[in-house]
Amino acid sequence: MRRYHIKVYTDKKHYQILLDFINNLNRLKWGYTDHCIDNIKTRSIDLGVLLRYIKDIKLEVNQIFEYYLKGYEDRPEKICCRLPYTQREDIILVIDENKKIITIWINSKTDNHETLKKELYITV
Numbered sequence: 001m002r003r004y005h006i007k008v009y010t011d012k013k014h015y016q017i018l019l020d021f022i023n024n025l026n027r028l029k030w031g032y033t034d035h036c037i038d039n040i041k042t043r044s045i046d047l048g049v050l051l052r053y054i055k056d057i058k059l060e061v062n063q064i065f066e067y068y069l070k071g072y073e074d075r076p077e078k079i080c081c082r083l084p085y086t087q088r089e090d091i092i093l094v095i096d097e098n099k100k101i102i103t104i105w106i107n108s109k110t111d112n113h114e115t116l117k118k119e120l121y122i123t124v
Contacts, residue, residue: 002068003066003120007116009121018067022060026059029099030051035103036103065082078102079094089106090106091104092105
């Protein structure tokens with residue numbers, strides 16, 4: 001799996017691939033992985049409110065900040081999106097190719113990810 005982050009490097013040819021991926025996800029219904037459910041148990045968020053909020057939301061390619069491509073294929077395996085939520089917070093979603101939420105959490109709008117480990121991502 002190849003891992004990309006917009007603050008490190010993205011290939012221009014991936015834009016159309018990610019746009020197609022998002023358009024396909026928007027045709028699917030949301031699902032949830034066991035990992036998602038297990039992680040929610042340890043977070044103090046109102047899951048019902050979040051799930052109702054995202055239920056009818058249309059994902060957009062510019063919400064992707066991190067993505068993973070399968071092996072040497074230019075086919076996304078999962079994406080990480082930042083969705084506007086409240087005046088102070090965003091929703092962070094990790095979603096697989098079947099629109100299953102791998103994990104979900106709330107993040108401050110002012111969090112600029114200062115602890116980003118650039119060495120974990122493709123750089124060229």
